[in-house]
Amino acid sequence: MEDYLSSPLAGAYGLTHSDLSRMVATGRLQRITRGGFYAGTDPQALAVRARAVGVATSPDVIACRRTAAWLWGLDVLPPGKGQTQWPVEVVVLSRARTPPRRPGVVAYQTDRLSPYDVTTLGGVALTTQERTALDCARWLPRLEAVAALDQFLARGVSRAGLVACAAELGGRRNARRLREVVDLGDGGAQSPPESWVRVLVTDAGLPRPRSQIRLVLPNERVAYLDMGVERYRVGIEYDGGEHHTSAEDTAHDEWRRAQIRRLGWTLVIVRKDELFGSPATFLERVAERLWDGGWRPSPEESVRLQRQLRLLGSPEARHRRYAA
Template structure:
């Protein structure tokens, strides 16, 4: 029977430097070429049993193993570590390195050469150096395409990792950095209540078309006078009389015209969700609301028609 490779406790589960492991006497150069280990980057390995090609955190940990001083995981990868996943499948690890650092090219590594201040980098998540939440938002806002940038900053705000005021202060104190003007232009458009990237894109479409800014995540309530007598008694009577019964919370709304705008993702096609949507839609119509529902195809490929639909609805209800 073939011998089972001995796995040193220090090298289990997390990526490590092969040369450091050899120097410490934990492995030999020859053993690193065996089936017990997977090579991730130059001189960076992980236990084969712990390898997961789709685990972005593992790839971030691997990039951190040989991270030079002044470097950090950044951009979309830093956002991921902060709890905001906007990464495409098999995304490379995004890192920011000093201009003097020239790592070997690798398809799972995307390098930006910039200077990071000491205050721009923190160490969380097992010691991985990554850009702070505010620097992460700043870099995404100035480097991504505009709609993607808005979606990224919205998501960081919504997750409560970031506060808008903190990003505004960072912009004020770093006015000389490239791209700061672009971030300033984006700041008035961000929305902490936005719950999905497509919702952010939809809101941006309305803004760019010159339409009024809608209210995000608006609660539509049945007036207390419309409640049944039974609904106005009992434990929830005070709140029901004060606020009315909640009918729905919609993605975007123009309350003054009773227009609700909804983004419909693929999950709305599921049978149970579809049934709930029908009942919800009927209740909103009965309450006098017009509900406009849009899909990804509308937002991404039928933009002009989407804007015409919203503009016509406003005109009819004004």
């Protein structure tokens, strides 16, 4: 028997309404919608709730945006949000009945969803990877949009296809945001924070870093920089602390970075508290290291950098730019 049961599916297994009620009473099943039951251990999982919404409403109700990206296996929820806290986002075709208002469901309507944009995964109707990438790039806040797009590009979603779709949306809502996000995308990013760092550096008018730069160390081992500007031999690495907690990990990081510096690279290490609390501090260090490496900004680039540092120094302005 499957973890999720709708009333029709339960009937196919030979279960009557009395059987279902008895199984709910004994704890073998949990009732999660009027006609939906769950036999697993996590009824609040986003995939479970998404399937329940689709089964309980209409085949024209399709998981989209962050919900669809999460179902595709990508890390796209806002920082600090778990899947049990995130609502099920669905798109409803204009010809369909809007699903009943209920807690934990956010519905959008559209008349521009092609049948080719819809597929099924794990029993849930959802937008395809390509359409989900497009929607995330268009509707999510700037930093999170690029982080989502990077993950889709890493999975093989075509940038050329997204560029073509972005061109077709010229003049429509968030079309400019979509074009900018697609241009900023880089499938080499290994985590959302790395994507955020790269966007902040680029937005400041500094030379755009390239992700995952391959370096051959003096002992013939290979190392990869999170990102860097090869022309000026400045590397940028995000250190969130999640995978660097043991003394062995710390020692390995220090050894690896010492070997990279022996190759003539300067490294800027970005800490989690800087990225999420005071990004201007690490951008100043990046600018200083680039200057030391020979970078000379034009007057326009200097003005852009100063403007960005002021913006990032204001929590309100930073929120308007990157979280709205």
